[in-house]
Amino acid sequence: MTNALTRLLETRDWLLADGATGTNLFNMGLMSGDAPELWNVDEPEKIKALYRIAVDAGSDLFLTNSFGGNASRLKLHNAEKRVRELNRIAAELGREVADASGRTVVVAGSVGPTGEIMQPVGSLSHESAVEMFHEQAEGLKEGGADVLWLETISAPEEFRAAAEGFALAGMPWCGTMSFDTAGRTMMGVTSADLVKLVEDLPNPPIGFGANCGVGASDLLRTVLGFSAQGTERPIISKGNAGIPKYEDGHIHYDGTPPLMAEYAVMARDAGATIIGGCCGTKGEHLVAMKEALETREKSDRPSLEKITEALGGFSSAQDGTEEGGDAPKRRRRRRG
Numbered sequence: 072m073t074n075a076l077t078r079l080l081e082t083r084d085w086l087l088a089d090g091a092t093g094t095n096l097f098n099m100g101l102m103s104g105d106a107p108e109l110w111n112v113d114e115p116e117k118i119k120a121l122y123r124i125a126v127d128a129g130s131d132l133f134l135t136n137s138f139g140g141n142a143s144r145l146k147l148h149n150a151e152k153r154v155r156e157l158n159r160i161a162a163e164l165g166r167e168v169a170d171a172s173g174r175t176v177v178v179a180g181s182v183g184p185t186g187e188i189m190q191p192v193g194s195l196s197h198e199s200a201v202e203m204f205h206e207q208a209e210g211l212k213e214g215g216a217d218v219l220w221l222e223t224i225s226a227p228e229e230f231r232a233a234a235e236g237f238a239l240a241g242m243p244w245c246g247t248m249s250f251d252t253a254g255r256t257m258m259g260v261t262s263a264d265l266v267k268l269v270e271d272l273p274n275p276p277i278g279f280g281a282n283c284g285v286g287a288s289d290l291l292r293t294v295l296g297f298s299a300q301g302t303e304r305p306i307i308s309k310g311n312a313g314i315p316k317y318e319d320g321h322i323h324y325d326g327t328p329p330l331m332a333e334y335a336v337m338a339r340d341a342g343a344t345i346i347g348g349c350c351g352t353k354g355e356h357l358v359a360m361k362e363a364l365e366t367r368e369k370s371d372r373p374s375l376e377k378i379t380e381a382l383g384g385f386s387s388a389q390d391g392t393e394e395g396g397d398a399p400k401r402r403r404r405r406r407g
């Protein structure tokens with residue numbers, strides 16, 4: 072299989088991904104509650120400017136503005152009939168920016184969760200989920216995305232449904248989950264669970280990993296969890312720029328560029344190959360990350376102590392992968 076991402080991975084030890092989509096669009100005037108995907112048609116220059124933040128900072132790949140571009144999410148904005156169009160244009164704008172860069176930049180078609188809960192807990196059937204992901208994948212493919220990029224997923228069923236939808240579109244892909252609940256996803260998936268889930272798929276992703284979640288420290292603990300499983304597959308690390316804090320009516324991320332540079336180097340040491348940021352990560356963070364990755368030697372896997380010293384404490388004592396699953400819960404209860 073040849074695609075721009077696989078080809079880059081064959082010649083490079085690490086790749087720099089992009090930063091935030093949502094937080095950067097809010098800085099450009101997107102209002103909370105608006106569908107960012109509508110801007111692909113209504114504000115194409117702003118979307119190209121968003122993509123250029125990553126390209127100008129030296130990123131090797133960026134995600135398209137299509138995270139919420141599935142029928143279920145777009146229905147909230149009466150735009151469920153525009154899935155194909157909005158995704159196609161998200162990728163077309165990306166293609167235009169990537170191709171003008173004069174180097175290989177991968178256009179990764181972002182695909183987020185449906186926002187619905189799948190059966191048997193919720194009401195979304197496997198077949199409907201597959202079809203939603205398939206429809207979005209076709210739009211991104213038509214617009215010229217090099218690969219698809221599933222992100223911020225919590226439920227294993229949804230991860231599997233997306234993989235199936237992408238197979239129907241015949242597209243290579245990457246996939247990350249958000250480990251935001253004491254080292255697990257909201258639906259209880261641990262780092263070790265995701266490694267197994269990925270390898271059991273008939274069409275496994277090119278790379279897999281973690282995005283968003285809590286802060287950069289938690290994300291690195293999750294990356295260590297992936298590499299502890301001995302996976303050969305490229306690991307993706309896209310952590311938030313620090314911890315979200317509510318300030319003057321908006322969410323602010325406290326991570327500085329030097330902190331994100333430290334995070335990037337440690338992510339590589341922990342075993343990640345594709346390294347970027349998530350919420351709060353701006354161009355200045357990416358520039359600092361790239362400089363650190365280029366100038367600093369790779370070293371040993373960081374210990375948990377080293378991570379907390381450099382980036383701050385974890386949001387939970389355990390990451391869910393420890394032996395004897397209920398031991399940490401008991402401990403937590405005793406602490407009251």
Ligand SMILES: [Zn+2]
Pocket residue numbers: 282283284311349350
């Ligand atoms: Zn995020």
